[in-house]
Amino acid sequence: MSSKESILAAIQKNKPDLLPLPEHPEFPVEGDLVEQYKSSIKSNGGQALEAKGPEDIRSYLDIHFQDSQMMLSLSTVVEGNFDIALAEDPHDLEHVDLAILEGEWGVAENAAIWLPEERLKHRALPFIAQHLIVLLKKDRLLGNMHEVYQLINVSDSGYGVFIAGPSKTADIEQSLVIGAHGPRSMTVFLLD
Amino acid sequence: MKLPQTHADAAAEFLKDTDRSHWHDDTLWHVRSKRDASAQKIPEWEQLRTLASQIKDHVLSNLDNLLLQFEKNAQANGIEVLWAKDAQEHNEHVLRILEENQVKQLVKSKSILTEECGLNHFLEDKGYDVVDTDLGERIIQFNKQVPSHIVMPAIHLKKKEIGDIFHEHLGTEAGADDPQYLTEAARQHLRQKFIQAHAAITGVNFGIAETGGFVVCTNEGNADMGTHLADIHIACMGIEKLIPRAADLGVFLRLLARSATGQSITNYNSHFHRPRKDKKMYLILVDNGRTKQLGREDFRNSLKCIRCGACMNTCPIYRRSSGFSYNSTVPGPIGSILSPGMDLKKHSTLPFASTLCGSCSDVCPVKINIHEQLYKWRQVITKEGPSQPSKKWAMRFGGKVMSKPKLFDLMGRMARKSLSISPRGFVYNSFNAWGKHRELPEVPKESFKDWYKKNRNK
Numbered sequence: 152m153s154s155k156e157s158i159l160a161a162i163q164k165n166k167p168d169l170l171p172l173p174e175h176p177e178f179p180v181e182g183d184l185v186e187q188y189k190s191s192i193k194s195n196g197g198q199a200l201e202a203k204g205p206e207d208i209r210s211y212l213d214i215h216f217q218d219s220q221m222m223l224s225l226s227t228v229v230e231g232n233f234d235i236a237l238a239e240d241p242h243d244l245e246h247v248d249l250a251i252l253e254g255e256w257g258v259a260e261n262a263a264i265w266l267p268e269e270r271l272k273h274r275a276l277p278f279i280a281q282h283l284i285v286l287l288k289k290d291r292l293l294g295n296m297h298e299v300y301q302l303i304n305v306s307d308s309g310y311g312v313f314i315a316g317p318s319k320t321a322d323i324e325q326s327l328v329i330g331a332h333g334p335r336s337m338t339v340f341l342l343d
Numbered sequence: 344m345k346l347p348q349t350h351a352d353a354a355a356e357f358l359k360d361t362d363r364s365h366w367h368d369d370t371l372w373h374v375r376s377k378r379d380a381s382a383q384k385i386p387e388w389e390q391l392r393t394l395a396s397q398i399k400d401h402v403l404s405n406l407d408n409l410l411l412q413f414e415k416n417a418q419a420n421g422i423e424v425l426w427a428k429d430a431q432e433h434n435e436h437v438l439r440i441l442e443e444n445q446v447k448q449l450v451k452s453k454s455i456l457t458e459e460c461g462l463n464h465f466l467e468d469k470g471y472d473v474v475d476t477d478l479g480e481r482i483i484q485f486n487k488q489v490p491s492h493i494v495m496p497a498i499h500l501k502k503k504e505i506g507d508i509f510h511e512h513l514g515t516e517a518g519a520d521d522p523q524y525l526t527e528a529a530r531q532h533l534r535q536k537f538i539q540a541h542a543a544i545t546g547v548n549f550g551i552a553e554t555g556g557f558v559v560c561t562n563e564g565n566a567d568m569g570t571h572l573a574d575i576h577i578a579c580m581g582i583e584k585l586i587p588r589a590a591d592l593g594v595f596l597r598l599l600a601r602s603a604t605g606q607s608i609t610n611y612n613s614h615f616h617r618p619r620k621d622k623k624m625y626l627i628l629v630d631n632g633r634t635k636q637l638g639r640e641d642f643r644n645s646l647k648c649i650r651c652g653a654c655m656n657t658c659p660i661y662r663r664s665s666g667f668s669y670n671s672t673v674p675g676p677i678g679s680i681l682s683p684g685m686d687l688k689k690h691s692t693l694p695f696a697s698t699l700c701g702s703c704s705d706v707c708p709v710k711i712n713i714h715e716q717l718y719k720w721r722q723v724i725t726k727e728g729p730s731q732p733s734k735k736w737a738m739r740f741g742g743k744v745m746s747k748p749k750l751f752d753l754m755g756r757m758a759r760k761s762l763s764i765s766p767r768g769f770v771y772n773s774f775n776a777w778g779k780h781r782e783l784p785e786v787p788k789e790s791f792k793d794w795y796k797k798n799r800n801k
Contacts, residue, residue, distance in 0.1 A: 155426040158582065158630045162407040165638030172401040173394055175590055178387050195610055241572055245538060260597075261607035274619065275571035278564045278611075296608075297593040305589045306420070306554035309617030313596075316610040318564040322479035322495065324502045325370055326522035331478055332530055332537070333564035333611075 180294025184259040185341060188292055192262035195316030196329045197337035199262070205229055208286070208340055216249050216282070224251035225272060226286050228342075241275035250280035250334075254287040256302065257339070260295045263315040264339065267308035274310050283317065283334040288342050347670070347689050350696040354664035363501070368662040370498065375656040377605025378706065385597070394594050396710035399647035402585050403637060409552040409585050410628065416555025417626055420617045427629045430460035436627050437462060437544070437577055438469060444575050444623070446542040450533075452559070452566035453477040454546030455493050455650055456579050456629060459672045462544075473544075474536045476565040478529050485512045491666030493673060494603050494652035499665050533565070543569030547580035547626075548649070549595060552587050556616035557626065560599065560609040567613055576624045578615070582633055583646040595649060598708035602651040636684045641719045645680045647709040654703035654713055660696050669693055676703035680716040687724065694720035733776050755790050762786045 152160070180187075189199045202208050205228050212229065216222060223244075224231035229251060238244050252271065254264035264285050268274055277283055293299050305311055318333030329335060358364050382388045402409060414424045427433035433456075441449065449466075451457065451473055463473045463484075475484045479496035483489065485508050490496030497505065506520035515528045545566045549558040557578060559566045570576045586595065600606040618624035637643055655661045655675030666674035671682040671690055679693035694717045697703075703713040725738075744754050762770060763786045771778045789797075 153426070154428040154432060154630075157428055158426055158628075158634060159407045159410065161630070161634035162410075162582075162637060165634055166406055167404050167640070167643065170397070170400045170404040172587055173397045175394070175593065176390070178390075191607055194607065242538060263608050263612065273571070275568070278567045278571065295593070296597050297590070300590045300593040305551070305592075305614045306416075306556055306616045309420075309615075309619070311614045311616075312567070313608065313612040314610065315608050315612075318562070319610060320478045320526060320563050321604075322477070322482065322497055323505050323522040323525055324500075325373070325495070325498075326502070328523050328526040330530065331526060331563035331565070332476070332533060332568050 175297060178295060178297055180259065180298075184292040184294060185289060187259035187294075188257060188262055188339075188341065191260060192316060192337070192339060195262050196319050196327065197262065197316040197339065199339040199341055202286075202340040202342050204342075208284075211338075211340075212249075219248040221247045222249045222251070223247050223276070223280070225270065225276075226251050226253045228253075228286055235272050235276075238273065241273045241279070244273060244276055244279045247276070247280040249282045249284065250276050251284045251286070252277060254285045254339070255291065256299050257287045257292045257341075258294070258296060258299050258313070259292055261315055262339070263296070263299075263313035265299060265303055265311060265313055267303075267311040269308060277312070277314060278318070278333040280334055283314070283337045284340065285314070285337070286340045286342060292341070347691075349692040350664070350668050350670075351692065353668035353670060354660075354696070357665045357668055358663070364663055364665075366501070367499065367665055371656045371662045374495075374604055375653070375706070378602055378653055378656065379605075381601040381605040381607065385601070391594055391598055392708055392710050395598055395649075395708055396647065398586060398591050398594065399709050400644070402587065403583070403643060403646055405587075406582065406585070406637070409587060410582060413550055413552040413555055413585055414628075416553070418555070420555045422555065422616075422618065422624045422626050425625060425627045427627055427631070429631050430629075433460045433579065433627055433629045433631065434462050434465040436625075437579075438466065440575065440577055440625055441466075441471065441542060444542065446575060448472065448474075448536070448540050449542040449544060450474045450476050450536055450540040450565075450569040450573070451544040452546065452561060452569055453480055453496070454544065454579055455490075455673060456546055456581050457544065458489065459631065460579075460629070462579075474533070474540070476533050476536065476569060477561070477563060478526060478565075481529060481533065482508060485509075489667075489672070491674065492652060492655055493650050493675075499667065534568075537568045537572050540569060540573045542575035542577060543573040544577045544579065545570060547578050547584050548599070549592060550580055550585045550626075551589050551592070552585055554589055554616060556614055558592060558596075559613050559615065560596075560611065561613075562606075562610045564611045567611055570613075570615070571619070574622050576615070576618065576622070578624070578626045580626060580628055582628050582630055583648075599649055599651055602653040602706065602708040632685045636681070639684065642680060642684060642716055644711055645677065645684070645713075645716060647711055648677050648681070649709060651708055653706040653708065657702045657706050659698055659700065659702075664696070669696065676713045676717065677707075677711070680711075680713060680720060683720050683724070687727075691724050694718075694724060752790070752792070759786050759788070759790075 222231040320331040682690040
């Protein structure tokens with residue numbers, strides 16, 4: 152008997168009688184989602200800024216990323232200085248200073264942003280970059296995780312990720328350190 | 344035959360360092376407090392716990408069908424699915440994959456399952472250098488230790504000790520212990536390992552039956568750094584980690600991080616469904632005692648555990664005795680009900696490492712009745728397991744005395760008399776294990792029975 156067969160046989164022998172699978176009730180979220188989102192991402196070690204248009208983002212980049220050698224934008228709102236088409240292999244992204252992405256959905260309760268791989272080009276991009284900026288339209292903000300799972304189909308993409316803040320760790324005496332392996336900062340621009 | 348070290352003996356070792364034990368206690372209580380604050384912000388928290396528990400109840404009652412559905416969908420996604428009945432088979436699958444793909448260098452993100460299977464030692468014996476990439480795990484790997492907590496593996500170490508470890512292994516400045524500085528050193532070191540790795544091993548937080556994909560949660564992003572750069576991804580998953588629907592993630596992701604550390608969610612929650620183009624993804628489904636536990640009616644629902652660690656952070660025994668005192672891959676209250684099912688002899692003292700206060704059950708996000716199961720394991724162990732001789736003798740004696748009212752009265756009178764006149768050393772000595780850390784109450788002048796006789800007619 153193969154391992155698969157023996158495991159399944161053991162389950163059939165040992166499992167209890169079938170118990171029902173509950174339906175998901177709705178848990179509506181009230182209040183200002185933009186404010187909730189801002190407060191959530193702050194707790195996760197990131198920040199959210201409201202932007203009226205591309206010029207707000209550009210001026211932010213001018214102040215904070217003027218020395219970036221490798222700024223990679225997958226957004227149509229602002230341009231970078233490196234074309235992702237030149238990166239055939241994810242290892243070519245090793246020295247990316249800043250990645251700018253567009254999020255599909257944002258979740259106010261925990262700041263998570265859904266990024267299916269079509270929005271990343273390379274799955275490694277939002278992890279290997281030293282800093283991360285995500286643009287999100289305010290009308291793409293949802294209250295909680297139940298709502299977002301109603302709207303996305305996780306298997307449409309080979310890979311998708313909820314990113315809720317920069318790379319962080321507290322493994323040394325519970326001291327929070329931002330920038331464990333991935334981005335040392337995450338800024339979300341909430342666009343009208 | 345040498346009996347395995349008891350939990351109490353191991354805890355006594357830890358408690359010798361009073362400062363450290365207080366610090367450990369305070370640190371974990373702080374995490375517990377953050378969990379409370381976070382949970383209290385969610386009005387439907389209790390409803391979510393009930394839902395999570397019911398979903399897992401369904402999973403356990405339909406596990407065979409869900410596993411088949413999961414396998415079918417995963418295969419259709421291009422994931423190679425392997426089954427392992429025990430740790431040995433799991434490790435051999437991993438080795439075969441590495442050999443077939445001529446992998447030389449590999450990185451690994453946190454996986455309690457691979458700890459349970461002893462994968463690192465197995466691969467190291469075959470000549471592989473396994474690089475753990477979770478910061479806490481890398482620290483203890485350098486220090487040749489195992490995790491003392493499932494979410495915070497290096498919680499037993501102080502930053503000064505970590506500074507010394509990094510000085511030795513990464514060449515950081517002697518005496519430097521700033522967490523920011525040490526984390527940066529680890530970042531630089533591990534980045535090289537990520538860039539060079541041919542294969543990445545990860546655990547699995549949730550397998551989704553209806554879509555044939557799986558979810559991995561981290562704060563550091565180390566699982567993603569590994570898998571998206573390497574050609575081979577090997578995901579190791581206990582068979583109980585299944586959930587039926589993607590929408591169930593809404594419930595579990597809301598509960599997991601809040602229960603673990605008080606965060607609203609981990610910063611990275613990755614959903615893997617298909618390998619990258621021309622790359623390979625393997626998924627190993629591991630039993631290793633889980634189907635046996637499924638057959639134990641009293642202990643079955645320990646398999647609902649989602650490994651958040653909340654029961655450890657709240658446990659008065661865990662906080663004061665540290666993870667190592669349990670000598671088990673999963674320590675703390677949940678480990679004390681899972682591990683006896685794997686090896687009753689080795690872990691026979693764990694169900695006694697509890698005050699049965701029930702706090703573990705109160706914080707459990709999937710509502711496992713942990714403290715009731717601890718009590719049930721005690722009964723099983725006392726009936727068949729190797730109990731300590733002193734305890735056995737005391738119980739037998741106590742049982743005899745209490746079954747005979749006249750003898751009980753006599754013993755009571757004798758005890759009241761002798762205790763009130765005995766010198767301290769006569770009562771508190773090596774024969775009185777109970778009195779080692781406890782004071783007897785003040786000896787009353789009369790028994791309750793005598794007092795009642797005197798007072799009932801007043």
